[in-house]
Amino acid sequence: MIPYVNPHSLKLGPIEPFGIFVALGIFLAARIVVKQSAKQGLDPNPIHDYAPWGVGVGVVVGHLVHLFFYHPEELSKSPFQILKVWDGLSSFGGLLGGIIAAIIYFRVRGVSFAKYADAFALGVAPGWAVARIGCFVAHDHPGIRTDFFLAVNFPAATYGGPRHDLGLYDAVALFAIAGVLFALRNSGKLQNRLLHMLALLYAPFRFFFDSLRATDLHYVDARYFGLTPAQYCCILLVAYGLWGLATKRASQPGSTPSSTASGSVKPAR
Known part of the structure; x- marks a missing residue:
């Protein structure tokens, strides 16, 4: 069983450990996307230019999803709670914000996002995993009571004893998925379909993990017809993935280094 470490004891001045891991995850994801884009012969400049927009919109939308769907009771605290983007973030909301920013940015710049989709998939998975380590360190996703060997020994006075820590499980799953995606990339399989x-x-994984979320604590996620907002998002992810695998071709014009190098992708600068 994993011992419980109070996250406040890990603070570096005003800096929370959660924020450090989120920043590291974003940095790792951006670096991998840029590197993988270059390997495919794509211009990395659009990624450099998109990154701050993706992060900014992701944080704002992530906070709004947290506020309006996960914990709407927080709106009663203060009307300014909406502006406190640092106070509560939804990872799925952040992903949605990043997607919205990508759709708008790539369309405005006249760049095909589809050509960068594989690179995004290879970067998002490990970057998200690192950010999830921050959730584990902060212990902000406690699950139901359990004696599972990977359970965290939460304080009995506050949490009632050992519980699943879903941040840890999510991080492990995402690192494993990242390994599978890189293996598929190296084998040349599912080209242009790694994001799907x-x-x-x-x-x-996420649908199952959310079924383990605690319901007996004071601060728990909202549920709608028995499901969390993330579980509804998982249903949409499955639909998106199946649609992509069924309709996307394994090879598209402009997806290889030889064709992208010929100027089929518009540089952002």
Whole structure:
């Protein structure tokens, strides 16, 4: 069983450990996407230019999803709670914000996002995993009571004893998924469909993990007809993944280094 470490004891001045891991995850994801784009012969400049927009919109949307769907009771605290983007973030909301920013950015710049989709898949999975380590360190996703060997020995006075820690489970699953995606990339399989594969691989894990979320604590996620907001998102991820695998071709014009190098992708600068 994993011992419980108070996250406040790990603070570096005003900096919470959660924020450190989120920042590291974003940095890792961006670096991998840029590197993988270059390997495919794509211009990395659009990724450099998109990154701050993706992060900014992701944080804002992630906070709004947390506030309006996961914990709407927080709106009663203060009307300014909406502006406190640092106070509560939904990972799925952040992903949605990043997607919205990507759709708008790539369309405005006249760049095909589909050509960068595999690179995004390879970067998102490990980056998200690192950010989830921050959730584990902060212990902000306690699950139901258990004696499972990977359970965290939460304080009995506050949490009632050992519980699943879903941040840890999510991180492990995402690192494993990242390994599968890189293996598929190296084998040349599912070219241009890795983002859809990421959706299909992650959705079942997350749906199951959310079924383990605590319901007997003071601060728990809202449920709608018995499901969390993330579980509804998982259903959409499965639909997206199946649609992509069924309709996307294994090879598209402009997806190889030789064709992208010929100027089929518009540089952002």
